[in-house]
Amino acid sequence: MSDLYGEILLDHYRLPRNKGQLVGETLSVEGKNPLCGDELTLHLKLDGDRVSDISFEGNGCAISMASASMLTEDLKGRSLAEVQRRIEQFRSFIRDGKEPDGEPLDDISALAGVAQLPVRVKCATLAWTTMEQGLLQVKQS
Amino acid sequence: MSDLYGEILLDHYRLPRNKGQLVGETLSVEGKNPLCGDELTLHLKLDGDRVSDISFEGNGCAISMASASMLTEDLKGRSLAEVQRRIEQFRSFIRDGKEPDGEPLDDISALAGVAQLPVRVKCATLAWTTMEQGLLQVKQS
């Protein structure tokens, strides 16, 4: 556990990127982790097939909030297909604690310690499963 | 356990006293020990307030059959009040394994070992609880 609250994670927690509402958002998605009480809203602005802007609001532990901050930083500007690929990369990373092949995870790799902490996995993944819900909504509309 | 199947008990088992039906019986009572399968019928002949004759029939383990044999030998000729007292003495004896005060138990004391064997207590007491049922029936009629 000792390496989980490292500098990168704490930096995202203390100075969250893209926190707040988003003017002119295309849609927002809510996520919740009932067992922990973590709550999260992702705001997305789409430009065609691309996430041109993204922000989050929420309430929860440092892991869930830092993970949301990392997500916004990582996904901003990506195409929906890339977003889907990133979500899958993240899943595999959180399961194994190892960086998967492909594009490096950068800051996100600071969450590696979570893989050994089943109780915290849901905190770290909340933002990502919420984003996946967002993708589904986009596809359906 | 080793002293339970002693000479007195085996003697009652091999050569049961008062086994069989009873001509001119006043009443018969059935007892059963469903968990063991032991079955017993007591036949009683009353002469006023006195058990003038008694016999048993049944099917069961050596303890239950020997105990029935001992019962018939012990109770034959006694008044109903004495029978009740004997039943109570027997109960206390089987619980503690110690001869209670009062009239000695004679052969019945061979059942002392049962007190340490909760599983067999029901075998040893079957005849006696059946007899008590008989007393109840007599009182009610």
Place this chain on the structure above:
Amino acid sequence: MLLGRDVRKDFPILNVKVNGKPLVYLDSAASSQKPNAVLESYCRFCEQRYSNVHRGIHTLGEAATGDYEAARGSIAEFIQAPALEGVIFTRGTPESINLVAHSYGKKFVKHGQSIVLTPMEHHANLVPWQLVAKFVGAELRFIPMKSDGTLDLAEARKLIDKTTAMVAVTHASNVLGTINPVGEIVELAHKVGAKAVIDGAQAVPHMPVNLREMNPDFYSFSGHKMLGPTGIGVLYGRPEILNDMDPFLTGGEMIREVYLDHATWNDLPYKFEAGTPAIAEAIGLHAAVRYLQEIGMERIAQMDHYLTTHALEKLASEPDIALYGPLSQRGAVTSFNVKGIHPHDLAALLDREGIAIRAGHHCCQPLMRWLDVQATARASFYLYNTADDVAALIEGVRTARKVLA
């Protein structure tokens, strides 16, 4: 008052290092650690006297049955149970309460009657009653709490009325620490002809419990919270009520006669103990009870009180800490929140220092809503804790604050 230090040697796990630091175990309300005496008793039984119980006509069968029933006897005495045959072994508090809900509740609570609970119930003493209420069409009522987390007895007197079939209340709250006046509540229930079910999971480990005085209809607790093994708990039920109830689990031992199409039931307590019970766990629980009795429950209650009061004082003198629960009359738990730190993070950061506390809803989600928090941090104490553990907790909270500030 050096109980904690004196008994620590009996608990091997307290020598474990966590993240390089000596373990400071402050999570006994979730589950307590096991003294050598319990583990030795468990193993000795399995190595020398083990067999199935009740049905065996052999020496080991008699030995195991004797030990198992001796455990029942000793536990009955420990809680001053009015009747030995009312003491039923279960897996733990939830099974005990589910047994009552299924076998008493679904049969005897009638449409339109009410079941009275409190907002501080553990899910184990709430969800089963929700299902009973739904099944029979009964109403759930909740005794309001005062702002300090104690029950409003004046309101309880109004709520518990002629419609009330059952009153289900925890003896001690696992979050607030509140010790409820269960004797009075039982009386209120009995006055209107209702049955009282008391959840003793947090009480039996920590204070003398006297069921003769309290006079509940049902009382339940878990072995693993009182130094005993997991997998065993107790339901005490008033025998005349248990006799009227249908069995809960069915199978071996609880039957008298079985035919292809129907069956009849065994006497108490066996009627409610289906199948091979947790035999070795009962023997382990017996050892735990002996261990607790040797120290004395009064003394344990005093020690718990001392540590809890001490911890509350220390926490209160830290900045930005919210404390929950009453200030007096409380059990050995302290729930709190540090402003700006999610309790999960606090727990994780304390763990870096070797300190184990619990963070979350503590299986009391409705109470979290009442407190208007997502979760709390909870440090809970038991006889092996010391003032040093409290000092470590405070130090750890300060460190966490520095990390996340």
Place this chain on the structure above:
Amino acid sequence: MLLGRDVRKDFPILNVKVNGKPLVYLDSAASSQKPNAVLESYCRFCEQRYSNVHRGIHTLGEAATGDYEAARGSIAEFIQAPALEGVIFTRGTPESINLVAHSYGKKFVKHGQSIVLTPMEHHANLVPWQLVAKFVGAELRFIPMKSDGTLDLAEARKLIDKTTAMVAVTHASNVLGTINPVGEIVELAHKVGAKAVIDGAQAVPHMPVNLREMNPDFYSFSGHKMLGPTGIGVLYGRPEILNDMDPFLTGGEMIREVYLDHATWNDLPYKFEAGTPAIAEAIGLHAAVRYLQEIGMERIAQMDHYLTTHALEKLASEPDIALYGPLSQRGAVTSFNVKGIHPHDLAALLDREGIAIRAGHHCCQPLMRWLDVQATARASFYLYNTADDVAALIEGVRTARKVLA
């Protein structure tokens, strides 16, 4: 084939003297003895890694949760369970079957449908179905047995028909030793759209079990009969069916969200594990599975077969002995009666010689009626038994005959 002798050193209880004689333990079908490996694993866990599971954000909580889930994984693999989330920890076979009866049977079996059983079922796989049948108004049907104590499959094909909702059959009989063709029975059930519930209490300890091949809807067994601790057992259920079922016991861990008046349920398998589970017992069962796997279930089955066949031959060559059950395809139990000796007396007299057998109805009263006996004597074998034990049994029977002749 000297398995018995090789492993005896691992079972400390086998050194115990009973009535001055070395213990000859022939009652493993009631409950098996525990090897050192299980007790050590149990204690090591309690001494080094113990805490409650699932809810703790601290190192011990993670360790205990990891060990508990590793136990689930290893047991899933041991029985070749098709899905890990279908493996639910219970107290034992009876709780497993009660869970299915309550949560599946009472909900999905409809009025006028039939539940198909056999006359050789243990009460644990009979009484719960009697209650379901009564509750929903279903019919109980029994697959007839041939005179050797095997099922008449031709009759089963007729009995299991469009009305059939469930088929509940034991994998191996605890009295006759019969090993039933459960794969075929599952197929018969599935052909008519019925669910198959298999009682594996006497199978899992004694033979390789492959649920992927057998394909049952539910399968249950008990830890204490397979070298594991008491207080723990397993239900395997097909996840899609478990998902459709309501929870059985309610309380902690099995919930997702709880409000004052209602609650929602957790994912599998937790939905069916209410409250603090038998944590240390799961760890002990894991050790038992490891121990069995190291020896190999094929080898254990062979050894059981050898001892059982040997015992049957020896008993058959004694005068006035009635043997029950088939001659081949059988598990490690031999049931018999000695003419003129009640089995309780036989058991008591064998005990004088240090020999532990079981006598009674073995929780199979309907089967006793089918056999037309009050009770039977039963000697059952396991991997720690040897041909010497069989010899002692035969000698003991001769002595008993002399005493009671």
